Amino acid sequence: MALYVPQPRVPLRDWCEWTGNSWDKVQAVVGRSFRRPAPYEDAYTMAATAVLRLIRNYRLDPRRIGQLALGTESSKDNSAGAVIVRGMVDRELERQGLPRLSRQLEVPEFKHACLGGIYALKSALRYAAFDAEGRQAIVVCSDIAEYERGSTGEQTQGAGAVAMLVEAEPKLFEVDLAHAGSASDYRGPDFRKPFARHFDHEYAERGKRLHDFPIFSGKYSTFAYLDETGQAFDAMIERLGISDIDFLASVRGMFFHRPYHMMPLQALAFIYARALARAPQPHAEFQALCEQAGVPAEGVRDECRNEPDLFGEFLRLGGHAEAAQEPHPLTTKLAGMVRKSPAFQQLLATRVHLGTDWAMELGNLYTAALPAWIAAGFEQALAQDTELANAQLVAIGYGSGDAAESVPLKVVPAWREAAAKINFRSALAASVDLSQHQYEALHDGKHVELDCPARDQFVIARTGDTYETSFQDLGVDYYEFAQ
Numbered sequence: 001m002a003l004y005v006p007q008p009r010v011p012l013r014d015w016c017e018w019t020g021n022s023w024d025k026v027q028a029v030v031g032r033s034f035r036r037p038a039p040y041e042d043a044y045t046m047a048a049t050a051v052l053r054l055i056r057n058y059r060l061d062p063r064r065i066g067q068l069a070l071g072t073e074s075s076k077d078n079s080a081g082a083v084i085v086r087g088m089v090d091r092e093l094e095r096q097g098l099p100r101l102s103r104q105l106e107v108p109e110f111k112h113a114c115l116g117g118i119y120a121l122k123s124a125l126r127y128a129a130f131d132a133e134g135r136q137a138i139v140v141c142s143d144i145a146e147y148e149r150g151s152t153g154e155q156t157q158g159a160g161a162v163a164m165l166v167e168a169e170p171k172l173f174e175v176d177l178a179h180a181g182s183a184s185d186y187r188g189p190d191f192r193k194p195f196a197r198h199f200d201h202e203y204a205e206r207g208k209r210l211h212d213f214p215i216f217s218g219k220y221s222t223f224a225y226l227d228e229t230g231q232a233f234d235a236m237i238e239r240l241g242i243s244d245i246d247f248l249a250s251v252r253g254m255f256f257h258r259p260y261h262m263m264p265l266q267a268l269a270f271i272y273a274r275a276l277a278r279a280p281q282p283h284a285e286f287q288a289l290c291e292q293a294g295v296p297a298e299g300v301r302d303e304c305r306n307e308p309d310l311f312g313e314f315l316r317l318g319g320h321a322e323a324a325q326e327p328h329p330l331t332t333k334l335a336g337m338v339r340k341s342p343a344f345q346q347l348l349a350t351r352v353h354l355g356t357d358w359a360m361e362l363g364n365l366y367t368a369a370l371p372a373w374i375a376a377g378f379e380q381a382l383a384q385d386t387e388l389a390n391a392q393l394v395a396i397g398y399g400s401g402d403a404a405e406s407v408p409l410k411v412v413p414a415w416r417e418a419a420a421k422i423n424f425r426s427a428l429a430a431s432v433d434l435s436q437h438q439y440e441a442l443h444d445g446k447h448v449e450l451d452c453p454a455r456d457q458f459v460i461a462r463t464g465d466t467y468e469t470s471f472q473d474l475g476v477d478y479y480e481f482a483q
């Protein structure tokens with residue numbers, strides 16, 4: 001695995017001072033900082049930089065790569081994707097006297113909000129299993145999570161890319177695709193990026209640049225996240241043929257899609273509350289927690305059997321802000337109590353500890369958020385000399401309001417060698433803290449002096465502006481490598 005994050009950084013403590021938000025709340029709920037892309041970069045330059053790092057750090061032979069799968073929701077081109085990344089990487093490899101990526105390379109792009117990276121990973125795994133004939137695949141997840149200034153999402157921004165090598169003989173972990181759980185259900189207006197919003201004069205009036213703020217609704221998003229990750233987890237449990245409570249007892253590390261620090265903790269509390277409700281009854285811990293939360297145990301057990309139609313209910317109630325209804329009200333109330341319980345705190349301390357603190361520096365990286373957390377987890381395990389050989393892990397991906405994947409992973413015995421080359425901390429080391437003026441100007445697309453010259457990374461050199469009958473490159477970016 002290899003990571004790239006842009007240098008411009010917003011410490012959330014500073015952001016709280018600028019915006020009057022509570023630092024106590026933000027550090028507990030969101031994290032410590034996020035990155036903003038510099039004006040010279042986009043999702044493709046970040047992806048290409050991560051891919052080049054992967055090739056360099058692991059001394060890969062570019063001729064052996066048969067698939068380059070890009071997961072992103074920040075594409076600027078609605079026609080091509082991964083091939084743009086390939087174009088950059090090829091030129092730099094050639095300049096360094098190395099062979100280009102294989103001429104037979106497949107270059108698909110996968111889009112489903114933050115889950116696009118996991119879908120890309122599944123594609124690469126199927127490629128490796130079925131038709132790679134000894135070749136390898138690279139999956140690269142790259143995104144820019146940006147929200148309007150002054151919106152509730154502003155604290156959950158971020159930018160970065162993670163590249164992963166996928167091969168038949170993995171060096172870090174095996175992915176148990178046969179037992180992965182999938183879930184999807186159309187959720188209408190949650191996390192959408194419709195073109196039509198760009199033609200509305202009220203949309204992001206302040207932004208004087210190309211921007212991509214999503215259409216989102218805080219509470220509805222949270223309901224959708226909990227419901228969908230829970231569904232995917234259930235589907236995985238069913239395929240594994242194990243009870244959820246037994247799975248939680250045996251798994252060594254859990255990684256989730258993380259829009260901000262607290263969301264995975266809420267998801268795990270929800271999963272744990274359902275596991276208690278489904279355990280053989282009477283169950284003392286479940287009964288006690290239900291009593292403390294003031295919810296009827298039978299009601300929670302009933303909700304576990306529900307298959308809520310979140311969007312159907314939203315439509316039925318008129319399709320407006322108040323129509324977003326909590327689909328599992330009793331379980332969510334119980335989960336709030338679960339979060340405070342010693343048993344859950346123990347679960348967090350032993351199952352959700354790897355890389356968790358380091359990930360607080362990242363912000364939301366959309367498709368790259370989950371792989372970046374996994375990368376942090378492996379590097380921290382190595383740094384702390386934690387033994388992970390043959391450990392069972394789980395990665396729970398999520399995207400927009402509609403889909404999730406719960407994927408079992410198993411650490412390979414020789415994981416340390418590959419973990420030593422991730423360079424998570426060195427990727428984060430290059431950083432320049434922005435002042436309020438710099439942050440706001442950068443966000444609004446105004447010219448601003450920044451002290452973060454591009455180094456050892458791909459950049460946008462210029463944007464084409466020809467729109468003639470014989471030749472057109474209007475809006476097409478040309479890239480180069482800044483040494």
Ligand SMILES: CC(C)(COP(=O)([O-])OP(=O)([O-])OC[C@H]1O[C@@H](n2cnc3c(N)ncnc32)[C@H](O)[C@@H]1OP(=O)([O-])[O-])[C@@H](O)C(=O)NCCC(=O)NCCSC(=O)C[C@@](C)(O)CC(=O)[O-]
Nearest residue numbers: 024025028029113114152153191218221222225259399400
């Ligand atoms: C996430 C929100 C809604 C938060 O916005 P907010 O206004 O901060 O929300 P809140 O005031 O309801 O507070 C959130 C939680 O903080 C707690 N809290 C309060 N004070 C404290 C304190 N001092 N110490 C500890 N905790 C504190 C508070 O109690 C509450 O917990 P809850 O009651 O819900 O369990 C906002 O940032 C937002 O709208 N963000 C964008 C949407 C988002 O990230 N949604 C997440 C799910 S959707 C997703 O993951 C997909 C995504 C976003 O990645 C994109 C994609 O797929 O493309």
